[in-house]
Amino acid sequence: MNxxxxxxxxxxxxxxxxxxxQYAQQRFKELGFNITVDQWIVLKHLYEHKELKQNELAELLFKDNPTLTRIIDLLCNKGLTVRNTHPEDRRSFMVSLTRNGVKKVEQLSPKVKDIRLKAWEGLSTRDFNQFKKILNTIYQNLG
Amino acid sequence: MNxxxxxxxxxxxxxxxxxxxQYAQQRFKELGFNITVDQWIVLKHLYEHKELKQNELAELLFKDNPTLTRIIDLLCNKGLTVRNTHPEDRRSFMVSLTRNGVKKVEQLSPKVKDIRLKAWEGLSTRDFNQFKKILNTIYQNLG
DNA sequence: CACGAATTATTAGTATACTAACAATTATAC
DNA sequence: GTATAATTGTTAGTATACTAATAATTCGTG
Known part of the structure; x- marks a missing residue:
């Protein structure tokens, strides 16, 4: 191989x-989820961590601050998240899910999992581990 | 694994x-290439195929028509490509490289290859084949 | 304490991805 | 042959990714 x-x-x-x-986004639309894939990822992480600074969220998701600002704007407009003032640092916001946001995550989680697994048909656990190793190596090589 | x-x-x-x-784009910038990564991919394919309808280009690159339209607009503005009328179908354009476009591809090709290979440090040919197999399987599962 | 440096979030600008709608043209069906 | 359908490329609108610049705040060092 050259x-x-x-x-x-x-x-x-x-x-x-x-x-x-693209596949996930189409399924989201068909099933009436009314959020984008990236918005879903933010909701999911907020569900797991309760409350996060936008900063911390950006680091977790490997997204930059401007992108996060806009995604959270959209989620707040949809009533799924709220920005609360940080008690000790007036520069920061603590972002968390609203009650509707929590409900959304709980309703959609199993459906999203099924959508994700579709891609993996015909592949094994061994493939998964290989794949993960290679992706992480590439990621670190460029870090 | 669950x-x-x-x-x-x-x-x-x-x-x-x-x-x-992101890595490639930063290197492109540092080295003064003055094009984006996606623009590079279009140039490279035009170099290999001489002349293509936007349509055919979109299919080759798995990009949609509006995206292609805009990338080609930018490349034409930079004097690297031209749109010529199709002899038999007045709906279509034949897109090809200008002399400057050809020169650009020839100058940048080896540099781009080096940038690309950086990601692959510490990985083997066997890894590459595994990786390719898995990516293609996923791609086809969702097709 | 005070001043400059660093951090947090935002805004603006450009590029790409996708959907939808459209105009021009070509192909198809009857 | 003409009406309808399909194709080609474009435009518009929204979302994400990245860079650069900015405002507000906090930190760090003297």
């Missing part, structure tokens, strides 16, 4: 990541 | 794909 072939990983990676997001 | 863990592939995939693009 290096040219080798470097085609980036094309496959980009293509696949786009299709995964 | 299914919840299993479905985390999508997060890793998205995260890694973003970092790969």
């Amino acid at each position: 290096e040219e072939t080798f470097s085609s990983y980036s094309f496959l990676l980009d293509r696949t990541a786009r299709r995964v997001k | 299914e919840e863990t299993f479905s985390s592939y999508s997060f890793l995939l998205d995260r890694t794909a973003r970092r790969v693009k």
Whole structure:
């Protein structure tokens, strides 16, 4: 295999990541979830951590602050999250789920899991571990 | 491994794909390439195929028509590509590289290859084949 | 304490991704 | 052959990703 072939990983990676997001987004729409895939990821993490600074959320999700600001704006407009003032740092907000936000996560979680698993048909646990190892290696190589 | 863990592939995939693009984009900037990663992919494919309808290009790259329209607009503004009328179908354009576009691809190709290979440090040909197999399986599962 | 440096979130600007709608053209059906 | 359907590319609108710049606040060092 020459290096040219080798470097085609980036094309496959980009293509696949786009299709995964696109597939999930279409299913979200068909099922009337009324949120985007990225908004879902934010909701899910807030559910698991109760309350987070936008900062911490950005780090967890590997997204930048401006992107987070906008996603949270949208989620607040939908009544799924709230920004509360931070008790000790007036620069920060503590973001958390509203009661509706909690309900949303609990309702959608099993459905999202099914949507995600669709991609994995015909692949094994061993494949999963390999895949994870390679993705993490690439991620760290570029860090 | 439970299914919840299993479905985390999508997060890793998205995260890694973003970092790969981000890394390349930063290097492009540092080295003064003056194009984006996606613009590069279009140039590269045009170099290999001489002349393509936007349609065909979109299919090759797995991008949609509006996205292609805008990328080609930008490349034409930079003097790297041209739209020529299709001899038999007045709806279509034949897109091809200008002389400057050809020069650009030839100058940047080896540099881009090096940038791409950085991600692959510490990984083997066997890893590459595994990775490719898994990405393609996922892609097809969602197709 | 005071001043400069660092941090937090936001805004603005550009690029890409996707959907929907549209105009022009071509293909198809009857 | 003409009406309808399909195709090609574009435009518009929303969402995300990234950079750069900014305002408000906090930290750190003297």
